[in-house]
Amino acid sequence: MKYIKYLLTTSLLAVIFLSCKKEHNPFEDTYSIKYTTKALPYVQLPENHYRIYKDSATGVLDSIIITKSELGSDLLRAATYNGFHYAATNYETFKLQFTKYTGSLDSIWLSASASLQSMAFNTLSNKDTIALSLTSTDILQVFYLANSDVPATSLLVEGINYNEVVVTIGEFNVATDPSYKKTINYWAKNVGLIKRTDISFGGGIKTWTLLRYN
Numbered sequence: 448m449k450y451i452k453y454l455l456t457t458s459l460l461a462v463i464f465l466s467c468k469k470e471h472n473p474f475e476d477t478y479s480i481k482y483t484t485k486a487l488p489y490v491q492l493p494e495n496h497y498r499i500y501k502d503s504a505t506g507v508l509d510s511i512i513i514t515k516s517e518l519g520s521d522l523l524r525a526a527t528y529n530g531f532h533y534a535a536t537n538y539e540t541f542k543l544q545f546t547k548y549t550g551s552l553d554s555i556w557l558s559a560s561a562s563l564q565s566m567a568f569n570t571l572s573n574k575d576t577i578a579l580s581l582t583s584t585d586i587l588q589v590f591y592l593a594n595s596d597v598p599a600t601s602l603l604v605e606g607i608n609y610n611e612v613v614v615t616i617g618e619f620n621v622a623t624d625p626s627y628k629k630t631i632n633y634w635a636k637n638v639g640l641i642k643r644t645d646i647s648f649g650g651g652i653k654t655w656t657l658l659r660y661n
Contacts, residue, residue, distance in 0.1 A: 477522075477535040480563050483594035486579035489613055489634040490543055490590055492516045498545070498639070500655040501605070509655065511556050513639075515544035523564060538563035543581060545640075557640070559583045559590070587617035589632045602633055604642050604656050609635040624648065 498511040518541050525535040540562045547556035559581040566577060578593035592598070592613050600612040613634040620627045625648050633642040641657040 477537060479537045480566055480577055481539045482541065482561070482563070482579040483576050483592065485594055485596075486590075486592040487518070488636050489592065490516070490541070490579070490581060490639065491518060492543070492639045496661050498660045499658045500643075501658045503654040503656055504652075508658065509556065510548045511545045512548060513544070514546040515542050517542045521562075521564065538566065540564075541579065541581070555584075557583065557589070557643075583617070583630075585628070586619055587628065587630045588615060589617055589630060590634055591615045598636075600633075602635075602642065604633075605658050609633075609638065609641055611636050612641070622648070 492513050494513055494516050496513050498513070500509045500511060501507070502509065518539065520537050520539050523536045523538060526533055540560070542560045543557070544555065544559075545557040547554050561579055561581050563577055576594035578591060578596075580588060581590035583589050590613065596613075598611040598613045600614055601608060601610050602612045603609075615632050615634070616629070617632075618629045627648040629646040631644040631646075632640060635641045638657075638660070642655070644652065644654045646652050
């Protein structure tokens with residue numbers, strides 16, 4: 448009798464415990480979305496390192512310093528939008544800046560950034576395959592690489608052959624509009640930007656090629 452009473456008591460406690468246990472709500476979790484690690488070696492460059500680019504038309508050399516190469520993250524708090532509840536999400540950000548130095552003067556040669564904030568409201572699970580898309584301050588895409596992309600372009604620049612080159616074309620407006628502009632950027636893994644061509648309205652073209660770097 449004591450044994451049966453013990454079994455009944457144990458079973459009753461188990462039922463009470465299970466009925467009182469809070470059901471897991473996935474919307475109470477904090478998720479994380481990141482850029483594909485395949486892309487970072489192309490753009491996450493050492494700060495304060497220099498680059499020397501040559502204007503292919505004039506032969507003029509531009510002295511460039513990487514003044515910002517910053518991978519960060521922000522938190523998008525849980526929220527309800529259009530009647531649907533979204534979980535809190537940590538999302539990555541990235542900022543890249545090249546500064547040109549001419550004597551004692553400096554100017555921004557390239558400034559671009561990326562953020563996964565717009566993706567945060569679309570995630571219910573952790574992901575690590577989000578494309579890295581860098582957009583410059585003049586609204587031109589200067590770099591793009593998704594996890595599924597397989598860079599296969601080889602490019603000879605100033606006597607050096609680079610493999611696995613990522614080519615990104617950014618375009619603003621139509622060619623017949625006076626505000627038209629287009630940029631073609633070539634990125635090498637573990638090196639960074641090796642060639643850049645800017646095209647403006649009327650067919651004006653400027654190209655820079657990487658001559659040397661540290």
